[in-house]
Amino acid sequence: MTKLSLAKDKIRVLLLEGVHDSAIQTLAASGYTNVKRLPKALDEADLLEKIKGVHLLGIRSRTQITDRVLAAADRLVTLGCFCIGTNQVDLPAARRRGIPVFNAPFSNTRSVAELVMGEIVMLMRGILPKSAAAHRGEWIKSAANSWEVRGKTLGIVGYGNIGAQLGIVAEAFGMRVVYYDHTDKLPLGNARPVPSLAALLGEAEVVSLHVPETAETAGMIGAAEIQAMRKGSFLINASRGTVVDLAAAAKALKSGHLLGGAFDVFPVEPAGADEEFASPLRGLPNVILTPHIGGSTAEAQERIGVEVARKLADYSDVGSSLGAVNFPQTQLPVRPAGTRFLHIHQNVPGLLAQLVEVFSQRGANITGQYLQTQGEIGYSVVDAEGDLDTGEILEALRAIPGTIRARFLFERH
Numbered sequence: 001m002t003k004l005s006l007a008k009d010k011i012r013v014l015l016l017e018g019v020h021d022s023a024i025q026t027l028a029a030s031g032y033t034n035v036k037r038l039p040k041a042l043d044e045a046d047l048l049e050k051i052k053g054v055h056l057l058g059i060r061s062r063t064q065i066t067d068r069v070l071a072a073a074d075r076l077v078t079l080g081c082f083c084i085g086t087n088q089v090d091l092p093a094a095r096r097r098g099i100p101v102f103n104a105p106f107s108n109t110r111s112v113a114e115l116v117m118g119e120i121v122m123l124m125r126g127i128l129p130k131s132a133a134a135h136r137g138e139w140i141k142s143a144a145n146s147w148e149v150r151g152k153t154l155g156i157v158g159y160g161n162i163g164a165q166l167g168i169v170a171e172a173f174g175m176r177v178v179y180y181d182h183t184d185k186l187p188l189g190n191a192r193p194v195p196s197l198a199a200l201l202g203e204a205e206v207v208s209l210h211v212p213e214t215a216e217t218a219g220m221i222g223a224a225e226i227q228a229m230r231k232g233s234f235l236i237n238a239s240r241g242t243v244v245d246l247a248a249a250a251k252a253l254k255s256g257h258l259l260g261g262a263f264d265v266f267p268v269e270p271a272g273a274d275e276e277f278a279s280p281l282r283g284l285p286n287v288i289l290t291p292h293i294g295g296s297t298a299e300a301q302e303r304i305g306v307e308v309a310r311k312l313a314d315y316s317d318v319g320s321s322l323g324a325v326n327f328p329q330t331q332l333p334v335r336p337a338g339t340r341f342l343h344i345h346q347n348v349p350g351l352l353a354q355l356v357e358v359f360s361q362r363g364a365n366i367t368g369q370y371l372q373t374q375g376e377i378g379y380s381v382v383d384a385e386g387d388l389d390t391g392e393i394l395e396a397l398r399a400i401p402g403t404i405r406a407r408f409l410f411e412r413h
């Protein structure tokens with residue numbers, strides 16, 4: 001028989017930004033049925049109110065989880081980003097508050113690589129203006145500024161999961177691939193690393209950005225970098241909106257220095273379909289604008305829903321934090337009998353001894369123990385057996401100086 005700290009139907013789950021049905025199904029399969037799903041992102045004011053009482057929160061790339069939001073999250077146990085990027089979350093603040101954050105680090109990467117490859121062909125053939133003209137009844141049958149991609153050089157900035165896959169797909173189209181990454185990366189196929197961003201910009205006919213949003217990548221492609229690109233080249237950004245100075249890109253597209261571009265991400269994105277999208281790129285002819293749908297395919301969303309929901313349920317059910325991006329990572333076995341306690345604490349000397357003391361003083365037999373630290377916090381899991389007063393043990397655990405959170409997860413007989 002298993003007794004839970006909180007009945008599953010009392011565990012409140014809030015999913016924002018239209019997370020896929022597969023998440024709901026995966027959660028339901030683990031017994032989590034108290035799920036509310038909203039189709040769009042919430043701004044901070046709404047979130048401060050709606051997050052109250054929520055135990056498991058799921059977002060995508062748009063919802064900003066600030067320290068203020070975390071402070072208002074009075075019941076939050078864990079947070080899932082149903083996407084790759086976690087830049088929208090104040091990760092150190094979540095860690096300090098003992099909240100592990102999960103994501104799906106590669107479930108949508110193929111979708112982005114395919115979209116970008118399609119865009120390279122569309123841009124190099126000038127399809128957008130020709131198609132728009134045809135819709136107006138005009139017939140622009142011309143080979144001007146229209147090229148095969150075969151033999152052209154694609155420059156990939158950020159050769160990670162997406163960049164490397166794009167390189168493979170582009171080579172299948174006969175492109176030459178060069179890449180720039182700030183860490184050493186194994187070149188796949190015939191891709192060739194270049195020593196600097198400047199070298200890449202000077203060589204590539206198409207530049208595609210696949211770096212995360214960080215302090216280093218903010219404004220990485222500004223006026224000077226765009227000027228350093230080859231005349232008549234193309235720029236693609238499906239990474240994060242902060243990476244490119246859009247005013248500079250618009251200027252270069254208008255002057256003809258850049259012949260075209262594709263942009264999927266923007267410094268400010270609408271929260272949902274009811275908000276207007278504003279951008280200096282609107283109305284430019286050979287520019288593909290997409291509403292941050294690089295990872296929005298049926299396959300990717302389905303996979304992400306399953307993956308992140310499972311991580312949330314695993315943490316909530318047994319304390320496994322494997323895959324957490326801001327937290328000590330554990331994969332925990334579940335014993336047939338015993339009581340499991342979680343203790344998240346400041347990483348200070350002597351804490352473990354006090355933790356053990358709580359159990360030994362009460363004649364509890366510790367059958368399993370796990371501790372890992374990361375930065376300023378430590379994560380301990382204790383399985384214990386004996387005639388335990390779980391409420392009293394929890395109180396004693398919470399009284400240990402440096403405790404951030406203590407929870408009892410389950411009791412099995």
Ligand SMILES: NC(=O)C1=CN([C@@H]2O[C@H](COP(=O)(O)OP(=O)(O)OC[C@H]3O[C@@H](n4cnc5c(N)ncnc54)[C@H](O)[C@@H]3O)[C@@H](O)[C@H]2O)C=CC1
Nearest residue numbers: 085158159160161162181182210211212216238239294295
């Ligand atoms: N448009 C969309 O819908 C999607 C956008 N993304 C964005 O794409 C980004 C990349 O995704 P992945 O390839 O899966 O990530 P990844 O972490 O596998 O690859 C990122 C690469 O960028 C490199 N990098 C980081 N900072 C750098 C710098 N300052 N200079 C040079 N290289 C740098 C890293 O070393 C790494 O190799 C994500 O962080 C996310 O922001 C991801 C999925 C969907």
Ligand SMILES: O=C(O)C(=O)COP(=O)(O)O
Nearest residue numbers: 060061082083084085295
């Ligand atoms: O996976 C990512 O990082 C993305 O940018 C995709 O975000 P989304 O889930 O479409 O809001």
